Amino acid sequence: xxxxxxxxxxxxxxxxxxxxxxxxxxxxxxxxxxxxxxxxxxxxxxxxxxxxxxxxxxxxxxxxxxxxxxxxxxxxxxxxxxxxxxxxxxxxxxxxxxxxxxxxxxxxxxxxxxxxxxxxxxxxxxxxxxxxxxxxxxxxxxxxxxxxxxxxxxxxxxxxxxxxxxxxxxxxxxxxxxxxxxxxxxxxxxxxxxxxxxxxxxxxxxxxxxxxxxxxxxxxxxxxxxxxxxxxxxxxxxxxxxxxxxxxxxxxxxxxxxxxxxxxxxxxxxxxxxxxxxxxxxxxxxxxxxxxxxxxxxxxxxxxxxxxxxxxxxxxxxxxxxxxxxxxxxxxxxxxxxxxxxxxxxxxxxxxxxxxxxxxxxxxxxxxxxxxxxxxxxxxxxxxxxxxxxxxxxxxxxxxxx
Numbered sequence: 001x002x003x004x005x006x007x008x009x010x011x012x013x014x015x016x017x018x019x020x021x022x023x024x025x026x027x028x029x030x031x032x033x034x035x036x037x038x039x040x041x042x043x044x045x046x047x048x049x050x051x052x053x054x055x056x057x058x059x060x061x062x063x064x065x066x067x068x069x070x071x072x073x074x075x076x077x078x079x080x081x082x083x084x085x086x087x088x089x090x091x092x093x094x095x096x097x098x099x100x101x102x103x104x105x106x107x108x109x110x111x112x113x114x115x116x117x118x119x120x121x122x123x124x125x126x127x128x129x130x131x132x133x134x135x136x137x138x139x140x141x142x143x144x145x146x147x148x149x150x151x152x153x154x155x156x157x158x159x160x161x162x163x164x165x166x167x168x169x170x171x172x173x174x175x176x177x178x179x180x181x182x183x184x185x186x187x188x189x190x191x192x193x194x195x196x197x198x199x200x201x202x203x204x205x206x207x208x209x210x211x212x213x214x215x216x217x218x219x220x221x222x223x224x225x226x227x228x229x230x231x232x233x234x235x236x237x238x239x240x241x242x243x244x245x246x247x248x249x250x251x252x253x254x255x256x257x258x259x260x261x262x263x264x265x266x267x268x269x270x271x272x273x274x275x276x277x278x279x280x281x282x283x284x285x286x287x288x289x290x291x292x293x294x295x296x297x298x299x300x301x302x303x304x305x306x307x308x309x310x311x312x313x314x315x316x317x318x319x320x321x322x323x324x325x326x327x328x329x330x331x332x333x334x335x336x337x338x339x340x341x342x343x344x345x346x347x348x349x350x351x352x353x354x355x356x357x358x359x360x361x362x363x364x365x366x367x368x369x370x371x372x373x374x375x376x377x378x379x380x381x382x383x384x385x386x387x388x389x390x391x392x393x394x395x396x397x398x399x400x401x402x
Contacts, residue, residue, distance in 0.1 A: 006033020011188070013096040014039055014087070015071065016078075016111070018046045020144075020170055021204065022100035022128050023067040024177035029096065029184065030070030038071045039078075039087060053236070054281065078109055091116050091123065096184055100128035103138045113199045113356075123197040124187040128180050132203045135331035141255075142204050145242065146315035147172040149253035151208040152226075152323040154244060156215060160228040163244045163251055163292075164317060176207040183353040190358050199356040206334050209323065210349040219320045220335070220347045226319055239280035240287040244317055250300040251317035254291065254307070256280070265310055266294040340365035370397035 011034040015026035023038075023045075030036035038045070047064045055062035074090075077083040088111075091097060097116055099106055106112040106127070113125040127133065130142015140146075145166055148154055154164030183200040191197055209216070218224050242256050259280065263271025268290050274280070280287060295303060300316060307314040316322070323329060336350035343365065351360040373396050377387050390396045 008032040008034040011035065011095040012037065012093065013098060014090055014094045016040075016097070016099040016101075017128065018100065020047070020063075020067060020173040021176040021180070022098060023047065024174065025126070025128070025180035025184070026071065026098050027067055027069055028177070028181040034096070036071040037090070038068060038073045039090075040073060040075050042075045042077055044075065052238075078111070084110060087111065088116075088119060091119050094120065094123060095188065096124045096126065098126045098128070098180070098184070103129055103133050117197060117199070121197055122191060122195065124184055124191060124200060125197065126180050126184050126187075126200045126202065128176065129201075129203045131205045131328050132332045133201060135328045137205070137328040140315070141313050143255050143313055144170045144172045144204075145238075145255050146253050146313060147204045147208055149244060149251075149315050149317040150205065150323070150326075151212065152216070152318045152320045153208065153212060154317055155226050155228065155319045158228055160230055163246050166243060172204050172208045175211050176202060176204045179207040179352045183355070186353070186358075187355065190355075196357065198358065201354040201356075202352060203332070205328060206332055206350075206352040209329070209334050210352045213349050216320060216323075217346075217348045220324070221343070225321075239276070240284040241291040243288065245292050245295045247295050247300040247303055248298055252295070252300050252303055253315045253317060254295075255313040257307075257312045257314075259287070261310060262291070262312065265306055265312070266291065268294055336362055338362045338365065367399075369399055371399040371401065373398045 008029060011029075013026055013029050013034045013036040015023065015036050015038045017023055017026060018040075026036050026038070040048075045064070047067065048061065050063065051057070051061035052063040057065060076086055078087060097111075099111070101109070113127065116125060117123055129138070130147070131137035131140060148166050148171060149164075151172070154166065158165045180200070180202045183202055187198050187200050219226065239256050241254055241262070244251050244253055259271040259274045259276050263269065263274075270290065271287070274283070274287070298306075304314055304316065306312075318326070324335070329335070334350060335347055337345065337347040340346050346365070353360070373391070374384075374387055377390070377396070378384075382390075387396075391398055
């Protein structure tokens with residue numbers, strides 16, 4: 001390969017993340033030229049051993065291959081004091097540290113922001129999670145499909161009265177990855193200006209919620225409800241059952257549970273002898289249909305309570321009304337409310353990235369066309385008479401304000 005400088009050449013990233021969202025964010029940094037060191041267990045990162053769609057590859061499965069280009073791998077046991085000491089040495093010259101451990105794990109490993117920033121105050125530390133670093137949902141599984149259901153997005157597509165259709169992509173993982181990527185770049189810019197690093201926090205719930213800026217604002221500002229039509233207006237790589245299922249009174253998400261355990265809980269004897277890694281693929285439609293039939297026997301709340309008590313990955317399917325009332329959304333401060341000069345009091349999704357030293361805020365609402373023409377041109381050095389001439393000629397415009 002030829003050596004060349006990219007926009008992030010000279011920056012070093014320590015990637016301690018797993019699965020999709022973290023590795024994809026780190027990969028984007030590598031694609032821009034950063035030296036990304038993937039720090040993984042000696043047995044390899046989890047995604048090396050779990051192949052989406054059964055695409056195993058030769059020595060590297062397709063899942064891992066697709067998320068880890070432009071990286072070097074360092075396999076190390078961070079539970080061993082010598083391994084931890086090695087990582088701490090690397091932190092001294094790193095620019096970015098990225099992890100998506102479950103909340104509390106970084107502290108237990110001794111690689112939390114407070115510890116690492118004491119070693120390297122210039123470090124940009126990106127922490128990714130499913131629902132936030134604290135709050136009522138911190139121990140819930142941060143899985144893509146569950147977050148799709150929770151976000152309200154599913155009820156914007158599909159037939160009225162039918163189970164929602166999930167996105168055909170790992171949408172929440174991807175959006176979270178790009179949100180983290182954006183956050184790291186912004187924090188690096190801040191460091192260039194000030195010399196100081198900072199903590200950047202990103203979670204999947206806020207990322208997928210704020211992605212729906214337009215749709216949720218139509219609901220929160222204009223008050224227009226989600227109403228699906230009689231015709232559908234809208235993954236084949238995940239084993240069955242995986243999807244949104246109707247219950248006695250609504251819908252829930254179910255994400256690839258162990259078949260034997262599921263069969264015991266829902267009363268489906270045919271599941272008890274099935275092999276998760278064989279039958280879940282070869283008998284996919286049968287398993288989905290039988291699960292769907294059984295889940296109509298109880299309410300959503302009953303199933304969710306039972307499944308969660310037995311470590312089955314599940315979650316509710318929200319509409320926007322439910323989303324706005326959710327305690328984790330309230331805890332995170334996911335939405336912002338502010339006064340707009342022409343639109344009045346408005347509530348919209350806020351900021352998915354939480355910077356410890358440079359927090360985001362609403363400084364002005366959406367402008368009128370040309371509202372700041374004079375201001376911007378004046379800052380660029382244009383004299384008032386020149387601006388007047390440009391306005392008179394129609395080269396630029398200016399908003400009429402009250």
